Amino acid sequence: MDGIKSYVLICGGANCTSAHKDEIVKKMKGKIKEVGLKTEVQVLPKGCFGLCEEGPIFVVYPEGVFYSHVQASDINEIVVEHLLNGRIVDRLLYKGIVGKNIVTSLNDSKIYKKQTRIVLKNCGVINPENIDEYIAYDGYMALGKVLTEMTSEEVVEVIRKSGLRGRGGGGFPTGLKWSFAAKAEGKQKYVLCNADEGDPGAFMDRSVLEGDPHSVIEAMAIAGYAIGGSQGYIYIRAEYPLAIKRLEIAIEQAREYGLLGENIFDSGFNFDVELRLGAGAFICGEETALIASIEGERGMPRNKPPFPAIKGLWGMPTILNNVETYANISQIILKGVDWFRSIGTEKSPGTKVFALGGKISNTGLVEIPIGTKLREIIFDIGGGIPNGKEFKAVQTGGPSGGCITSDHLDVEIDYETLIELGSMMGSGGMIVMDEDNCMVDIARFFLDFTVDESCGKCTPCREGTKRMLEILEKITTGNGEAEDLVKLERLAYVIKDTSLCGLGQTAPNPVLSTLKYYEDEYKAHVFENRCPAGYCHELIQYFVADDCKGCSKCVSVCPVGAISGVIKQQHTIDDDKCIKCGECLEICPFDIIIKK
Amino acid sequence: MVKITINGVKVEFPKKFTILQACRELKIDIPTLCYDERVKPQSTCRLCVVEVEGMRNLRPSCSTQIDEDMKIYTHSDRVIEARKEILRLLIANHPLDCLTCEKAGDCKLQDYCYEYDVKESGFVGAKKNYLIDDSNPFYIRDMSKCIMCGNCVRVCSELQGKNILGLIGRGFETTVGAGFETQIDYSACVSCGNCVSVCPVGAIMPKSKEKFRRWEIEKVRTTCSYCGVGCQIDLLVKDDKVVGVDAADGPSNEGLLCVKGKFGFDFINHPDRLKKPLIRKKGELVESTWEEAYDLIASKINETKKRHGVDTIAGFASARCSNEENYLFQKLFRAGIGTNNVDHCARL
């Protein structure tokens, strides 16, 4: 790399990849060659920067200048102006939060400043396809330390003391899980990584695997040493081709370097990792279903106990941890328990990566200390609600979680507080809703997901979630009856109380929490045939108010020809034809069209 | 031994007992649709749930082992309500054609709905609607009646070892069928009918030639006569006629049967069935008595022995005889007649 003066880092996450990145990279390399900078500038595809709304993203080092929304047509300007002439292209700089403060360097941005990066520390910084870069950033040092200086008991003890809790949803203490498996008898023990990432909207695991695959592999080897297992499997969904490719490269490189395989660091310890691809069933993220799937069975949960730590894969002691959980391990080993415990809260140390989505200005990944207030996450980091709309609620924990209202914006987010509020941490999805979201419809949306994803094994979940969905559909289409609310609640409690696995046990949460905080919205649908948020199509009507100027603009945009009227005279909307798309309301220059 | 309290009563049971086992010992009635002690408990129906103090959710009694000082409530309001709701959910997705269903009177779903006073589901919505599969010569599968207990699947794989059946689809659309969703007759099904025996509802039923209701029949326990295994069966008898067979729990068959034992009972009532010995007289087969027949056999054996020597006689026994009968047969030949020429059709 002698003579290289600048590096251009290009976001290589799947989101940007979809935004014609390959074409842009090709063009950039071509232009660099053309202006004679080939030996001075290196173009590197990196992991996801976590700012997907802004992609494709380019960061130019050493200056740390951060360009967003780069198009193929901008390449010439960046190469000539910035790389050749040293002048920053202002026009393309990342605009930060709602355009107020223009930032040049990524680390100056408010989104990044509030964050603490442990899990995502290497994402977007190193080339994930090059093990040397990982090693340059202290990679495999923790494994070396563990194998040469620590006993397995000490490793378990450090993880236990660190207070690290599972980031896959349940928040189970990782050290405790390891200690069970370490004590369990078995001629082989297995280390599994859960990269099934099924929660809609969550993509932190993918980002880690795409941006820093070695951090997971290293942690799995450490786990193997701690519990006495020599084989690891990463169960990853086949819909993540880039993550799979990078993992394959990483595993191959680690084997070449002797960091996987036999007698690692001359310690006598053997460990290897293989990939197992999942076919995209949400239920295969549940630990026992995941194990069944690896065994070649239909991915369906099994009875617990016995827990996998005692009897897991092929009946052997097995630990399963989430990608994000593993991504913390090496740094806890290297930087120590006290450092880790200084971040986050007493009961839940460390950080959590959240995937912000929905009605929020900055969507993407944020990594923040556990215990951060919801208000900070949504308004400071997330930039608040776009289009001047009012914040209404936020759904955490995906389809297993619940919604949190504006009354709870000052709650410090951790595993326990979320459960108290009737939600859960889940994998860290955060879907923000504004005043236009109907909460009954939100519950319907999540139920629709669980009905599709229920494995069908046990009665309450298989039959019950479907009935809940049908009732919600009835209510959102204006056909709800008083007793539907009673049935809905009764079903919710029985499904929670009797389902076999976590999917069924949490599936009613979105309904219970919206019923708790927004009962009036349910009642408005059922008793007044009204959707207060103005969202449910069957319950709203579009009218042309009396002082219509007759400009006819609405007639031309209505896709179904529901509006009629003579030019310069009052127009009317035929409700039978209207599909409630709202185009007319948008176009009317006089705000005469009303939605009710 | 482990000390537990069930419904306020302190009791002791061996360590590996499940709550269900303990309850059964105590004659506490716990409803189960998917429990079959011969196969691994799957806890799919969730009807056997009980309340265990200190546990967040209700626990399936069929797969939860007892633990020291466990306090269990088998019929608390919470438990009863949950069971009722589960029954409601099951009948909401069931044809409820009990008036004409052959299984009526022997159907666990019907029995439990009666026991728990569940008259109707109260839900309106989607219902299963599958084509009936009558491709197998001996039984009919009507998956619209299936309540997804999974018993047929487990019995076919774990006990019969055939692995013909499996779950197909996901969630509400899950159903049971043969590989590649073909009709059952395209599979390697051996028609043992053990799936028929374990189905708690009328989803897999024998192709019955006779119409009968369960309460019209008398059960007669007997030993299957097809082979020497000695499987126990209950003949279902209506008006002195055998109309069906239930597998019974005998020491050698534990509730399992083969295709012959389960479905091959037609011969009993067949008009051509031989009930008396026939002797050929002047080229015609004529009905006779057992005495006459035995006398004829004995005299022929003696005659042949005298004229041609004992080793010109051989005995050939049937696999339909029991071990004991076969033992006696060779004894007759070796000790009684005096030849070692004795064999058995199962050797061929």
Ligand SMILES: Cc1cc2nc3c(=O)[nH]c(=O)nc-3n(C[C@H](O)[C@H](O)[C@H](O)COP(=O)(O)O)c2cc1C
């Ligand atoms: C329906 C269901 C889906 C799940 N999906 C995932 C998943 O996609 N990824 C994950 O890491 N954990 C998932 N889990 C949680 C896992 O069962 C398991 O608890 C977790 O992977 C353990 O790792 P951790 O302790 O590091 O969090 C799911 C759980 C349930 C009940």
Ligand code: SF4
């Ligand atoms: S709760 Fe749902 S997903 Fe879990 S085992 Fe039962 S049917 Fe399957």
Ligand code: SF4
């Ligand atoms: S067919 Fe019968 S035995 Fe098989 S799953 Fe359905 S109800 Fe159970």
